[in-house]
Amino acid sequence: MPAPAPRADREPLSRARVLDAAVVLADAEGLGALTMRRLAGELRCEAMSLYHHVADKNALLDGLAEVVVGEIAEACLDPGATAGSLDWRDVVRRRCLAARTVMHRHPWAPGLIAARSQPPPTVYPLFEALVATMVEGGCGYPLAHRAIHSLGSMLLGFTQELFEPAVDDEQARDEAAQDLAPTMPHLAHLAEVAVHEARGSLGICDTQAEFEFTLRLILDGLEAHRITR
Amino acid sequence: MPAPAPRADREPLSRARVLDAAVVLADAEGLGALTMRRLAGELRCEAMSLYHHVADKNALLDGLAEVVVGEIAEACLDPGATAGSLDWRDVVRRRCLAARTVMHRHPWAPGLIAARSQPPPTVYPLFEALVATMVEGGCGYPLAHRAIHSLGSMLLGFTQELFEPAVDDEQARDEAAQDLAPTMPHLAHLAEVAVHEARGSLGICDTQAEFEFTLRLILDGLEAHRITR
């Protein structure tokens, strides 16, 4: 009696399976090779089947950014990455180094994240942890806020306008901050402080001021190196 | 007698005209709208005509990166941007701010530059000027080299592995440095020093070390702010 014929039915598709396959494909052949048809081929289905799990290609790329930033956040939050660290700088430093190793595995990530208009929500746990570390280390919320901006390119590979809200309605912003409170208490507090400080201005973050702050940080650090050489 | 019919012949195409139109189109509608056919439409010619001036779409994007980085370099080198500056930090700071205003006009630029594997040659005059300013300000070449890396994201919008040569042949690298000498004396010297320091290692730049250097610069700067608050 012959062995039962190998069953041709695959594991059913799902958003997670589609996104995982997209990451594998982008890693292997770059974002250029990531087409709906090609991705479907890797999953042994037709291109049209993907549309049951992602709205369109743009949503696929959004999901991809979400996954890769989630991976970065996970690596940064791994307790092993920061075990034995004493001061806040050491913890933050090791987290940035962990982020870098993930980015190294996905060289297409910075370009992808930069092309999205908003950072994916999977950054929030990472920012929350960083702000917590800094605040517990004796930094105030305004300084922690600036630090997140300054470290943006070390964490995600490029400088970004963060938290730039689609809403310029102050009350809506306040409510958004409240929504964060249960799970992201430090971020919620940081946002509250920022909303208060930015009263009357256009955005919650003054990107020009953030840019100049980071710039001075770097230049002053270089000057210190020059003097002590 | 009727007025002469309006002559339908346009200014002949050229690489410069193609690239200029590409910048205008990307500014107006984003990189996504930049297709060969659409670009041709803007230039009132057929898509195939573009292939006489750029090899293919990839070459078009290379050219676009070249143009926009050239624009950044020009803005940074404008004497008006740095008039009246006293110390090297002030000069470098103002140049970075000038770069930012250009980037603001072309929000697609960082993503585009990041996607290219090499920075376009139009960065060299900018780097040359920055190194010159720093060296004249009392910085050594190794520090100036690190500064270029640290300031990468302030100048071009993202962190980049710079000068990563396709060749890992030390002699070829030395020769490349010599080629720079007539027009870019400081960069040539910087490259020579880097080649010497990197003797036996894989690349001319230790990107891990550069990353950690920038990271420490930022963290130490933040710590200084924390202490004096």
Added chain:
DNA sequence: ACCTGAACACCGTTCAAGT
């Protein structure tokens, strides 16, 4: 020399039809 029409292989996406 410079431009173009027709053609090819490949995109993303819609829709009506299958199970």
Added chain:
DNA sequence: ACCTGAACACCGTTCAAGT
């Protein structure tokens, strides 16, 4: 509910043909 075949409009690119 989940998947798909056929179809549409659009993409980059080649090539032989025009001027």
